[in-house]
Amino acid sequence: MAYRRTRLMEERLADNRKRILRAARGLIAKGGFRHAQIAAVASEAGVSTGTIYRYFPSKAELFVEVLTAAVEHEIAILREVIAAQVDARAGLQAAVASFVRRALAGPNLAWAFIAEPAEPEVDAERIRARKLLGDVFKAVLKQGVASGQFPSQNLDASAACIVGAFTEALVGPIGPSHTSVRDKERLVNAITVFCLRAVGSGSPMSDDADASS
Amino acid sequence: MAYRRTRLMEERLADNRKRILRAARGLIAKGGFRHAQIAAVASEAGVSTGTIYRYFPSKAELFVEVLTAAVEHEIAILREVIAAQVDARAGLQAAVASFVRRALAGPNLAWAFIAEPAEPEVDAERIRARKLLGDVFKAVLKQGVASGQFPSQNLDASAACIVGAFTEALVGPIGPSHTSVRDKERLVNAITVFCLRAVGSGSPMSDDADASS
Amino acid sequence: MAYRRTRLMEERLADNRKRILRAARGLIAKGGFRHAQIAAVASEAGVSTGTIYRYFPSKAELFVEVLTAAVEHEIAILREVIAAQVDARAGLQAAVASFVRRALAGPNLAWAFIAEPAEPEVDAERIRARKLLGDVFKAVLKQGVASGQFPSQNLDASAACIVGAFTEALVGPIGPSHTSVRDKERLVNAITVFCLRAVGSGSPMSDDADASS
Amino acid sequence: MAYRRTRLMEERLADNRKRILRAARGLIAKGGFRHAQIAAVASEAGVSTGTIYRYFPSKAELFVEVLTAAVEHEIAILREVIAAQVDARAGLQAAVASFVRRALAGPNLAWAFIAEPAEPEVDAERIRARKLLGDVFKAVLKQGVASGQFPSQNLDASAACIVGAFTEALVGPIGPSHTSVRDKERLVNAITVFCLRAVGSGSPMSDDADASS
DNA sequence: CATGAATGAGAATTCATTCAT
DNA sequence: TATGAATGAATTCTCATTCAT
Numbered sequence A, B, C, D: 001m002a003y004r005r006t007r008l009m010e011e012r013l014a015d016n017r018k019r020i021l022r023a024a025r026g027l028i029a030k031g032g033f034r035h036a037q038i039a040a041v042a043s044e045a046g047v048s049t050g051t052i053y054r055y056f057p058s059k060a061e062l063f064v065e066v067l068t069a070a071v072e073h074e075i076a077i078l079r080e081v082i083a084a085q086v087d088a089r090a091g092l093q094a095a096v097a098s099f100v101r102r103a104l105a106g107p108n109l110a111w112a113f114i115a116e117p118a119e120p121e122v123d124a125e126r127i128r129a130r131k132l133l134g135d136v137f138k139a140v141l142k143q144g145v146a147s148g149q150f151p152s153q154n155l156d157a158s159a160a161c162i163v164g165a166f167t168e169a170l171v172g173p174i175g176p177s178h179t180s181v182r183d184k185e186r187l188v189n190a191i192t193v194f195c196l197r198a199v200g201s202g203s204p205m206s207d208d209a210d211a212s213s
Numbered sequence E: 001c002a003t004g005a006a007t008g009a010g011a012a013t014t015c016a017t018t019c020a021t
Numbered sequence F: 001t002a003t004g005a006a007t008g009a010a011t012t013c014t015c016a017t018t019c020a021t
Helices: A007-031 A038-045 A049-055 A059-083 A088-105 A120-147 A155-171 A181-198 B007-031 B038-045 B049-055 B059-083 B088-105 B120-146 B155-171 B181-198 C007-031 C038-045 C049-055 C059-083 C088-105 C120-147 C155-171 C181-198 D007-031 D038-045 D049-055 D059-083 D088-105 D120-147 D155-171 D181-198
Strands: none
Touching: A007 A038, A007 A049, A007 A059, A038 A049, A059 A088, A059 A120, A088 A120, A088 A155, A088 A181, A120 A155, A155 A181, A155 B155, A155 B181, A181 B155, A181 B181, B007 B038, B007 B049, B007 B059, B038 B049, B059 B088, B059 B120, B088 B120, B088 B155, B088 B181, B120 B155, B155 B181, C007 C038, C007 C049, C007 C059, C038 C049, C059 C088, C059 C120, C088 C120, C088 C155, C088 C181, C120 C155, C155 C181, C155 D155, C155 D181, C181 D155, C181 D181, D007 D038, D007 D049, D007 D059, D038 D049, D059 D088, D059 D120, D088 D120, D088 D155, D088 D181, D120 D155, D155 D181
């Protein structure tokens, strides 16, 4: 009797793959790479450890895919947000605010962009992810410089600085202390204004004048 | 009395401690926390594993001390550099440039401010380190705002953003690619100008207009 | 469903657990806790060290279970033996004789009641084990006192003394020297009579008058 | 110039030896063999670890000597106490009461007679120590049997049982719970009466009739 | 003789990966 | 194909003993 892969089976396979990725992402977001052991991912995904190795050749590659998917998703959103704005300045502002706001909304993979991962492969992917994220901002900067909205500047450096600035402000010491909606919006605003000023765009929006402590 | 601790012996002791710290720092700088196992540190320092435990109660505490020493050294330098300047703007510029320049000079501890460490204790210290580093910049910002050099802003957020910006630019995708002295100085300049603009200080210095790639 | 846990597999699992416990028990009985390292237990059980940690969370808990199982088994036997006797006196006599006789029969767990264990958790269990063993004798004593067979006495102290008396006689200096069946029965008798007299029951059985050495 | 060992030096040597033994005994009594590491003993004795090895060839031999000294001291006291009594019965009673009372008075080495030591050499000595302690009681029993005070019995077994009975009652579950002087005397009495009855001597002293719990 | 820093052979425990069922 | 028990290399930490000073 010939073997035929049925649609049901196909769905099952795709399902398992997604569930594993989702489980890995959730565990990494919650407790970092350290707490995302294969056994934990398997348990969270409702499959066995062996099954994970049917879909991913190694733990490192699973994590790499989690990272890749997360950053691609992030970049897609940012591109959309930017495309909806009238100019580079508005695009930069909206992109930063969008990223920060979503990051503050819940456990996410923001830290994944700054963490030192356990496996070299994941580390390499992390570099690539930051590069990709930076490229989004670099494009906006380039456009802004071309249109005269922003002064001429080292685009690579500025893009990297922007990525560093908002990720640090998110995962750094001030991140967890902001819990109320009001505080969060204040932080979103402060980071956004910082980045706008940083690229040389005068800030028409009122910054949080709170010179706390 | 038949036994007396000689000067030579005292030096040996201090030496060992320093050598262990140096070995740990070197290994961490080179390959991250992952590659700094006790056995490797011992071997690099030219002592036995047991000796490490004579000087440090645990691997975590050794790493914490490496981190603490690195950040204290860094902060002391930054404070000096800042104190030697005429105003907040000059202080901020000099501090950022100093940090970036030294970081680019060789294998360094930039990682110390961004790494996701293995041990919880080290993680706690990392948070503290970034906070301390941020505080240095926050103080400069505060002074600049008071003197009217900088516009009113969220000092905590700006300080965190500054720290994130230059560390990212150092360890991020663009860092390692710059090897020539000229490239390095270009990067130092770009980051510095970014930060100055970011805090609202008009940039009288010409930025690197090189819109590379 | 492509996978089903077979009966054979279930047996393997139960088997492994038992084999580990048996290996641990054997090694402890032979050489004490000191000689029952995880590696040795694994080797003796024919499994890897990692497998032991699948069944027991730690070395201490493995040992605790060995101890618990031993004492529960022992106590169950003693209760049965006692229940089969007509009165407290006969019960006490049968219980002591049974314990001693089985202990002398071969490598056994008498040590379990007297050893100073390495891990605090095991120590706690040892205390509990002796207490449980004492409780068995305390119950018999209580019944005997109630029925008038034994004089009124401090039940806790007497029970502890009984446990101490026969364990000492087993593991103490005289234990190992008795190898012949005749010697063993003589020892069983001597210990039993000692305990009976100790609780105030006149001894109708003739004691071994052998004033050896 | 000829080397001459002065009296002062001799005293110093003897002093060190004693201090090491005392320190070891104290630590063992307080926390067991486990807590009496060489470094701890050295620190407690106010000498260096190296010095300990000048006086004792190994840790095991140091502990053996501690045990030997303790048991010899104990035996000397028991012999004295026994010699001061009018007959075997009184001797046995006084000996048991003396041992138990002193043991309850403070941290001591009672446990050392029942513990499973770490080193085989110490274990061997422990066996010897218990044997020696048993011999004291065996002598009293022998005398009592000869004089007709005690019935004929297996002297070795009875002696071992006595040693086991009172050590168990001391270190076993009921030991630590007795803290008040009244409770302690009650325990002393209960154990003593138990042992007297056990060797076949009718108990003219009133036992603690407290059938607790 | 005294010192105490250094040694290094263990010992317990973890976890990515494999493979018989 | 899915399972999950088994594997075992790797890692941290301990402590009796030695030996240069």
